[in-house]
Amino acid sequence: MAKSKKSLKRYCIGIVTRGRWDCTYQALLSLFFADQNKSDYDIIIIDNKSSDDDVRELKNFVNSKMLPIKNAYFLGEEVPISVAWNLF
Numbered sequence: 001m002a003k004s005k006k007s008l009k010r011y012c013i014g015i016v017t018r019g020r021w022d023c024t025y026q027a028l029l030s031l032f033f034a035d036q037n038k039s040d041y042d043i044i045i046i047d048n049k050s051s052d053d054d055v056r057e058l059k060n061f062v063n064s065k066m067l068p069i070k071n072a073y074f075l076g077e078e079v080p081i082s083v084a085w086n087l088f
Contacts (some may be wrong), residue, residue, distance in 0.1 A: 010040065012070075013043045013044070014044050015046070016081065016085055017048065018049060018078065020054075024058065043070060044070055044072075045071070045072040046073045046087050048079060049075050
């Protein structure tokens with residue numbers, strides 16, 4: 001009899017942000033220090049036209065590979081939150 005592999009649960013965490021790098025950073029750090037196995041989830045970030053400084057900080061964090069960030073979108077112009085959220 002063949003053993004069946006237990007399927008891993010996979011989650012997707014979506015973050016829509018605009019400015020407020022400090023809050024975004026704290027949210028990302030809370031995920032980093034969580035007990036949840038990082039192979040259980042992917043993160044998608046949509047930046048809704050933050051300042052250049054906030055975008056630079058966010059890109060640096062994404063490039064650090066501390067978390068399994070699958071995609072990060074940096075919008076060139078601000079859109080309504082519902083439009084940004086629907087990009088997921």
